[in-house]
Every structure is written in structure tokens, then in C-alpha cells.
Amino acid sequence: MLFALPALAGLLMFVAIPFLLAIGLAFTNLRLGSPLPLEFVGLTQFLRLFADDAFARALLNNLLFTLVVVPVQTLLALALALLLNQPLKGRALFRTLFFMPVVFPLALVSVVWILIYAPGPNGMLNSFLQLITLGEWQPRDFLHDPWLALPAIMLTSIWQGAGFQMVILLAGLQSIPEELYEAARIDGAGRWQRFWYITLPQLRNTLVFVMLVTTILAFRLFEQVQIMTRGGPRHATTTIMYEAVQAAFSRQQVARGAAITVIFFLLVLLVTLLQRRIAREERL
Amino acid sequence: MSWRRLVSMGLSYAALLLLAFLFVSPILLMLTGSMKADARVLVEAGSFRAFLPLDVDLQNYRDVFARVDFGRYLFNSLYITGMVVLAGLVVNSLAGYAFARLAWRGRRVLFGLVLAILILPLEAIAVPLFYQVTLFGWRDTYLVQIVPFIANAFSIYLFYTFFLGLPRELEEAARLDGAGVLRTFIAIIVPNSKPVFATVAILSFLSQWGVFLWPLMVTSGEAVRPLPLAIATFYTLPPLQWGDIFAFGVMMVLPILLVFLFFQRWFIRGVVATGIKG
């Protein structure tokens, strides 16, 4: 207990208490710096949120983002890990290259990608797509296109996050005992069979871990949105955290921000518990 | 070597090269852009010139030093991040150990709460936390950027899973020799846990280096502000000077890149050996 005390005190002080405060504030009308008296307003903030279509869109976007990014990023990372798990020359170099984006702070990544998504034929992605479609591609303004803005943010996030998952999956792959594969080879199992019956089951826990962490991070999506699209166009890229920060900072509606925080916490808790349950059931 | 094998290897290399190009091109864009006149960065982003620094020009780097006190920001970032990482290693490893190996009342419940806290990003609690530290009179200090981030649920979780996997015999031997719990931890556990320390150090370094929202709220002026806030100086006033932004970006990433390259071996080994893989 004594050992855990400093960390627990820190978490209590700087995470738990502020969060409890936020729960309390969610039922008030608090506005940053307002000279009006603080009032208890019951569920008003929550009712307003559920009536607000920007917030509904934020929930939907977070869901879409999670549903796309978690599997795609995990698959990409798995592919990279499998490629690098072969006895090839230059493995360490490739591994470092794939991991590099992880090292970049999100604020910086977002700024770089704004330039990549620049509209007009001069834009990097536009001209790249024009090149590979032999001129068929019509230049688009990715970050201002209601259909492309969210996918654009997804792509950026996948680029930034895949390397991290790859390292973990690679570690998982390398700790699978070689004897298992040899036994399978002797039994005449082919490549795919070995993958299905040895690699995947052995990698299971690693995959569950990786997906759990990525899910939590996906729900936290904020900085890319803040810098690249500011939630636009027409709320196409707004997220729960973006709405919370907008309310609390730009509009100084602290109580509303707090209410969003509470909903966020409950939602992510629910999702993670569900994920863990599903993962556990499959194990049986 | 059989034909099949040769072909499969060739395909692997082709895939790796293509993917590596896709992964690295944004970084190349930045690196090259940082060595170009501002106006040309966007104009040339669509051609192969985006990746080739045909004429190296360090003017952007000089501009960065002229526009902000880079040394000051760098020092602040290094200091704050360094402190969070070092103090975090001590505090969180102790907690991870307590949860993994020591028996005490309320352990399970508290660990559940720690896991639940893992969900909460800083953005979610920033405003109440801000009120709180303001009450302490901590605004505009290093302290306010360090102390709240030392205890970290994710780090505790990583230490916890790693320590769970250590063989019990290690400690039992030490206990038989009459060593106390702390002594055992310092003399036996820590030396056997370098990989997890490296992993946690790198991960917390990465997440701390890029912080933006919090220092924005609690600091003003250059005295204690970290690097990510300096980028705001470049990103506000049109015309955007892409070259300067990229030059700043390169200089901002360089320290982390060095840290990562230096600790890479340990980090990879840490990931292999620890709970991070589940």
C-alpha cells in the first residue's frame, strides 16, 4: 500500500478529483469568469446535448472513426509486423522507418498533413492521385469536403499510429515458440494454415491489447481535428473531445464541457468493458 | 535458395519499400520543406521536388532563431519532460509493483479504478484541474506542468503486467536473506526490469513532449513554456511561412528522434519482454 501511495495520491489529486468536480459542474450553469451567481440546473446541460445535432454528429464521428481506424490500423500493423518477422536484410532500418511517425507530436503531424491535403492540382495527395490514375483524378479540397474530411483525418491517424502497434505485434510474433511452427511444418501445414492455426491464436492477447488501447485513443481524437479541420465542414469531423474543448474554452461554457466529459467517460467505459467481455468469451 | 523463396523475398522487399516510401514521404516533405524558401514549399508539394532538397538553404532555421527564443523553449521542454519521465519511473514502478506483488486490502478495487482512469484524457478534466492548480497558486511555473503528470495510469499498468511475469523465486531468495520489501525492489526487481523501464520512459517521453493544451492554459510568456507552444507563433499570422514551420518542426522532433534511436534496442526488447503485448 505504501508503495502505491505516491502514485495513487497523484492520480486522486490530479485525475480523480478534477473528474469528480467535472461531474458536479455538469449539473450547474458555470461559465468561465462569469459574474453571475452559480446555479444548479439539474439535467439541463445533458438535455441540451442530446438535442444538439453537432453533438450527435460528434458521437457518430467517433464511432465511425473507431470502427474504421481500429481494424484498418491493426491490419496494417499486422501486415508490417509479418513482413518484418522474416529473416530479411535491413529489417531494423525498415522497423525504424515505420516507427518514425509515432515519434512526431500530433500538433506537428497535423500541420504537415494540412499541406499534403492542400487543394488544387498542386496539392501533394492530389497530384499523387493524378499520377497513379493517369490524370483521371479531379483535384479535391480534402479537408473541406464533407465526404473526404473525416477519412482524411483517419488516414493521418493511421499513418501516425500504425508503427506503434507494429512494434508491439512484432514483439508478440517473436515470442511465439519456433517449435510450434516446426511441428506444424512436419505435419505438412501450409503457410496460411500455420498463420491461421498458430500465429493468430498465439497473437491473440497481443491483438486484444493493441485494439483496446487503439480504441481508447480513437475515442480521445482531438488534436488532429482541432488543427486540421476545426470540426468542419458542417460538423463532418467534429468529435466528442473537440466539442468538449470548444464548449469549455472557446465558448467558456465550462458546465457544458463538463457534461460532455461525463458522457464521454461513461461511453468509453462501456465500450472497453464490452470489448473485454467479448475478448474473454472467445477465449473459452 | 528455391525459386519460390526468391520470389516471395522479392515481393516482401517490394512491399516493404513501397510502404516505407508512403510512411516516410510526409517526413521527407517536412525535411525538404524546411530547406526551401517559404513560397516554394506549397507550389512544389505536388512534384518530385517536394522530396529533393535541390538547393539547401538554411534561412528558415535562421528565421526560427530570430522569431522565438528557441533555446529557452527547448530547455523548458527538456526539463519538464525529463522530470515527468524520471519521477514517473519511480512513482509508477512502485505502484505497479505494489499492485502486482504485494498483498494489501483494497488492492483489486483500487486497481480497477486505476484502469478506469486510464480512459480519461487530459482534455476531459483540464478545466477543473485548472481551477484546482490555480487555487494552489501554481500558474506559470514548471511545477504545474510536471506534478500532475507524474502519476500515470498507463505506466502503472505496464509496470504491473511486467512485474506479474517475473519469476517469484527472485524475490523469495532476497527475502530469505532478510531483505525488506523496498530493498528487494531496489536490489532485485529494478535491475531485472530494465526493458520495462525503457519502454515506459520512451512512451511517457513521447506523450509529454507534444503537450499543447495544458501549458497553453497555465502558462503565459516565454519563461516556462515548452516547445509545442512556440509553434503557435508560426501558425497564427498569415502569410503562413511553411518553411519556418517545418524548420521548427524538424528541430522539435530531433531530440525525441535521438532519444528513440538511442533507446530503441531496449525499447524493442522491453516490448518483447513485457506485458505490453498482452
Add this chain to the structure above:
Amino acid sequence: MRTFLFILVCLFLTACDRGKPPPSATGVVRLSLWAHAGQASERQTMERQVQAFNQQHSDVQIALTFIPERSYNAQVQAAAIAGELPDLLEFDVPYLYNYVWQGHLQPLETLLPHELQQDLLPSLIRQGTYQGHLYGVGTFDSGLALYARRSMLQKVNARIPGHPKQAWSVQEFERLLERLALTDDDGAVLDLKLNYPDEWFSYGFSPLLQSAGGDLIDRSDYQRASGVLNGAASVMAMQHVQNWLMQGRVDPNVDDAAFVGGRVALSWAGHWEYRRYHEAFAEDLVLVPLPDFGKGSRTGQGSWVWGISRRAKAPAKAAEVITYLLQPAQILAMTAANGAVPATHTAIAQSPLYHEGGPLHLFVVQLAEGYAVPRPRTPAYPVISASFRQAFADIRNGMPVQQALDRAAATIDEDIRDNRGYPAIAAQ
């Protein structure tokens, strides 16, 4: 391990040391001052001015801190909660009413010399006055108009208006856009500075609403936006803007080089672009008033102003600093650095760009003759601005204009209701 812990503790102790300023010599008043970071040239000028002031005054010493403008308001709010506002602070003028309402500022009219107040541009006094008191004065004001290239306008036989009275009507302006588009590769001939952040949209485009007879809010009592912001006049004005955008007449201007790069003939922009544009096109550059949507050309005004915080220990000394910054020489130094409109008539007469007949005199005419409209003088302004900005973004992305403005008006009205109409309680 033990040495490691020891080092850690030592490092922490240094972290706790906040580097407090040395104790002040007796009789010297120390004033803390916040200024917006701005362009490098503005920063350097500000630093020079502070240095000069400190040298000339043995009894007052200023400590200057620069704050990046993107987060300026958040910084002020944060410092206010912590009770750490500086004695003297610069801020973007539309926030003035909110700060007064929150009780952060004190009136200046009794602190500044009378003659100085007489000499200020009327636009500055209008914008800086709230509930009968003057709370903020700038050393400069802003100008907003269309930059054009004379040669391109002549090529399509366009009339070049020299005074807001003669501004293009919106029909004339749109015909001009079409004629220009015929000579342009991509048909995008207008730069609306779509790349700008935040406040630009309210600043740059609410004058259109007013020119059409609409507005951001009902200014009789500042209690309602509904019926005004989403009224027929405002909707008509924004419909025109949406048409320009949808017809591809507007360059997205991601690189902020649409005008200097020669991609567009017209740039909807402020005084701050003059130097760069003039460098690119020299005497071919011409300034024309914004188009008239029916009720006469209107334009924006207001920029950064100085105020004295309520907790300032020596308001008279702080006012001395403002008075110093408003000396013609200091005004001219700052406006030479940022290109803005000098704040006083005396300084304008000495300004090479703004004096009668100067290339930017149009800005002075707009500010002095009432063509410039102050942004709504209400503590609700941050919400008004954020809502209008959102509406502009929605309109840009194709949402029906009426729907976008309805939504903005509803948000604003809700905010005013939530704050009980922003009653004056904190003041005094």
C-alpha cells in the same frame, strides 16, 4: 538509486523556485504589461518602445510579456481567475465588453489627457466605449477593403471607385467577377482570405450584412439575434457570398499567395496586406471599398487596444504608458511596423501612407466618415462571433443560408438568455 532520488529532489526544488523578480527599489512602480505577439516587426517596435519608456522614467518600470494572439483570450480568462491579470494589457477590442462585464477593466476617460481623446479617430472612441465609459484605446485602427490590380480592372473596363460613396453595387461587382473569370485559367478571381482563422469571418463579412440592412444582432438593446441575423437582408447578403463560393469564383488561398501569386485579381483583405501587395505590384495596386449591398458600402474596424486592469496598483502610471504610446512619434513607429491606420488625426497627417492623398487614405475616410461599423458592443460578442464563424463555414460548405443563419441566431439567443441578458453587475 539513492543518488538518483537525491538528484530528483534537487531538480524538484529548482522547479519550485519561480525565479521571482528582485525586490523593487524604493519608489519605483513596477507595471506588468501584456502585448500580443503579432508580427516580428511589431514585437521589435514594442520592445523598443518599452525600453525607451523605461529609460525616460525613473519612477516607472515596465515588464513586458508577449502572448500569441490565437490563445490570447484564453490566457486573459485564465489569468483573471488566478487573480494574476497584468496592470496594463492589450486585447482585441471585441472582447472589451466581456472583460468589462466580468469586472476586469477600469474606465480610462479620467485617466487620459482630454486633448488626446479629442485627437483620436472617432471609430476608436465608438468601439472602446461601453455603458458610457471608455475602457480601451488603440494606438491604431484597422482598415478593410478590396485590393485590386488596376491593370486587370482596366482590361475588363471596370470602374474604379475611390470613395465608399461610389462603391460598386453588388450586381456590378458580380458582373465584374464574371468578366474577370473569363480571362482567368481556373475562374477563381476573388480572394476572401478563407485561410484566415477565427475572428476574420465576423470582422471581414459582417459589414456585408450591415450593407444589406441586416446585422449580427439587434443593436437597440443587444438582446436578440433572431429576426436580424437570420432576417431577409442578412440572408440575401450571405446568399451572394455563397453564390461566389459555389460558382468557383473564390480561391481557397491555402498558401496565402492567391493575390501576390497573380492567381486572383481581387483580394478582400485588411491594411496588414498593403506592404506585401505593394511589393508585388507597386503602383498597379489599387484599393477600392467593399461592394454596396443596398444600404451603402460598409466596412470593418477595430483592432488591438490598451486597457488598464481593475487590479492595477497605479492606474495613473499605467495611463502614462498609454499616453506615451499614443504620442505621434510612437503611433507612427508602431503603424510603420504593422501598416495599420494611425490612431490620431495628428499622426495620420504625418503618415506617408495615410495622409490625404496617400495610397491608403481610403481607410481613414471609411473610419472617420462613418462607413466602418463597430462589432457588436456586448459581452455576448465571443459567442456571436463564434456562431457567425460557424455559419460562414457551413455556408461555405453548402448548407442553405437560411438554415445556417437560423442556427447561429438561435445559439446566440440561447446564450443571451442563459446569461440573463448580460446585466451590468460586475461593473463598479
